[in-house]
Amino acid sequence: MKSIFHIIKYKLLIFLKLNSEISPGYLFKALSSSIVYGIFAYGCYFFTMNSMEYLLSGVNIGAFLFHRFIAVILFIFFITINIGNIVVSYSTLYKSKEVFYFISKPISFTKIFIIKFLDNFFYSSSTLLLIVGAIMLGYGIYFNLDWYFYPISLIGIILPFMFTAGSLGAIILLIVLKLSSKIGMKKVLTTIGLIYAISVLSYYFLSSPAEMVQKVFDYYPNINAYFGFLDNxxxxxxxxxxxxxxxxxxxxxxxxxxxxxxxxxxxxSISVFLIAIFLAHKWYYKTWAEYSVSNSTLKLKDKKDSIFNLKSSVLNGINESIVKREILLFFREPNQWIHLLVMLFLIVIFITSIAGIDMTILNAYNDYFRTAIYVAVTIFNVFLISSISIRFIFPLISLEGETFWKLRTAPVNLKDLIFKKLAIYFLVVFFIGQIISYFSNFHFPVELAIIAQINMAIVTVALVSLNFGMGGIFLNLKEKNAIRIASSQGASITLLLSLMFLIMIVIILFVPVFNFFQEIKNGYQVSRVNLMTSTLILFILTSISSFFFLRAGFKSLQRDI
Structure with a gap:
């Protein structure tokens, strides 16, 4: 254990040293980051307080149902952390250069696993802890809890919960890599995907939120009591x-x-972590060695299979080369396409889970609640696109790596090259956004569904531009790991800006949509002017922001490196 603490100590010292350089640029970034983090933390706190006020005082769902609603959110949170750690752990445990460095030192593979796992967990959880901390602050103030609630909730509730999800992700990764050497990666990933899908569907089937609400309200007005006997x-x-x-x-x-x-x-959490360490002691070296062998054999494939030897397409030579290059770079990195598959899987789960939203709307007792449902669906859609953009658009320029100087000195138009590179990813994100918007909004009136498609197109442009620009501002050509780039401080700030963008969308859409539902309810002639006006306002604001961030992204290409 002494060697583990020694390495962790110097990793912290290196981090502090690298982040202690005082310069105007550093001070500006630090100040901007602090402001953004502060505004976002307050936003989470404000949202938590108002949501609790509405659910517990306005709708009066009762304390038990409110905490069962929290349980559903926590289940999604757990799955997200778990799957995310599977992908990120693969990158940090098997792709990191630091692992190769540690191997040359008198450190066991088990200790390397512990060091890299803890490094990965706390590095990627900082923003989540900020969000959870702000939410817990709102929770504690609403219930007027004592000061010691906050350290107790952090140490005894939140961190163990997140640590369990992360450790379980590492265990699943070790099992996947161990089994893949025997039965093949495709079969293992397919099986794991089916297990996750069945688990999610089984959870919602067993928890049956609608049935739980009905059972609890049978005891009305005593709905603040504990009804744990109703749980599965x-x-x-x-x-x-x-x-x-x-x-x-x-x-x-x-x-x-x-x-x-x-x-x-x-x-x-302690038990799951110990199991992860035990499996790492048994399998980490073997799976790492197998990964190294498989990685080297990929380079020995016949060049006839190379994507560069495919017949020419309708594109011209330069554009065709750019497309082929991006496809090759994307699919040769397992953490890229696996993470994309994970995100697509979560999107499918989301779309499936709201398949019955039409019944919810029909049973809604007021227009305010109907509007809240529509806006909530929009928020989830935009958040999914934001997550994809942060993961794949933000690292776009940084992934060129230290060989970026070759592009700078080559006889090519660098701005045009990067723009075409961005266009490839934009088209993919745009297509995904339109699919999500269609399947999650077709239950609503046709006017709202069409507006949702248009708004999603506008928002996709804005989010891609935001992530491209912020990726250029926080350019890091020394980091080759796309996941770590997407988990950096710059990416966290980008995420917070995206969430602030979500708030702006809510402000713009809520009143026009509410008026739309009221007009339908009262039998008035439905006016589409308000909806189109909100879309126009959104278009103007996103056009300004897109221009600014695209300009910032392309301007970063001229920065000295």
Whole structure:
């Protein structure tokens, strides 16, 4: 353990040293980052307070249903962290140059695994902790909890929950790589994908939120009591239920009843981490060695299979070369296409989960709630596109790496080359955005569905421009790992700006959509002017921001490197 703490100590010292250079540019970035983080943290706090006020005081769903709603969100949160750690851990444990460096030192592979896993977990969780911290602040203030709630919730609830998800991701990665050497990667990934899909669908089937609401309201007006006896026995074994039950009893001021759930949560996280270490001791070196062999054999493939030897397409020579280059670079990196498949899988789950939204709208008791549903769907759609953009657009320029100087000195128009490179990714993101928007909005009236398609097109341009520009501003040509670039401070700031952009969309859309539903309800002639006006306002604002960030991105190409 001494060597582990020694390495962690100097990694922290290196981090502090690299981030202690004082210059006007550094101070400006630090100040801008602090402002953005502060505004976003306050936004999360404000949103949490108002949401709780609406659900608990306005709609009056009761404390138990509110915390079961939290359990559903936590389940999605757990799956997201878990799948994300599978992809990110593959990159940090098997692709990182630092691993090759550690191998040359007297350090066991188990210790290397522990160091890289902890490095990866805390590096990629900083923004999530900021979001969760702001939410917990709003939660604590709403229920008027004491100051010690915050350290207890962080140490006893949030961190163990996230650590369990991350450790489980590392375990699944080791199992996948171990089995792939015997039965093939495609079969293993297909099986894992099916297991995740079945797990998600089974969770929603067993939890049955609509049925739970009906059962709890049978006890009205005593809906603030604990109705754990209504839960499925299997679901009580899941970490998200431990967290939601802990929070439920803490909100009631009963820490002694919350302690057993926190205890199980902590013990579970430690146990899963120890299992990950045990499997790493058994398999990490073997899987790493197998990965190295498979990586070298890929280079020995017959050149006839190369994408560069495909017959010419309708594109001209330069454009065809750019397209082939991007396809080759994308698919030769497993962490790129695997992460894309994971995101597409989550998108399919999202679209499937809202397949019954038409019934929800029909049963909505007021226009405000219908509007909230429409806006919520829009927010989820935009957030998915934002996530894809941050993951694949933000690192676009940085992934050129230290060989970027070759492009700078080559007899080519660098701006035109990067623009064509960006256009390839933009078309993919744009297509995904339109598909998401169509399948998630076709339940709504046709006017709203059409507006949603137009708005999604506008927003996609804005988000791609934002990520391209911010990727240029926070250019890092020394980092070859796309996932780490997409988890950097610059990417975190970009995510926060994207979420602020979401707030702007809510402000622009809410009133026109609310008026639209009211006109339908009252039998008035539906006016589409307000909807088109909101779209026009969105178009103008996004055009300005897109111009600014695209300009910033292309301007970064001229920066000294």
């Amino acid at each position: 026995d299997f679901l009580k074994l899941l970490p998200n239920y431990w967290v939601s039950d802990s929070l439920f009893w803490i909100s009631k001021g009963s820490y002694e009843r919350a302690f057993p759930f926190m205890y199980v949560n902590i013990i579970s």
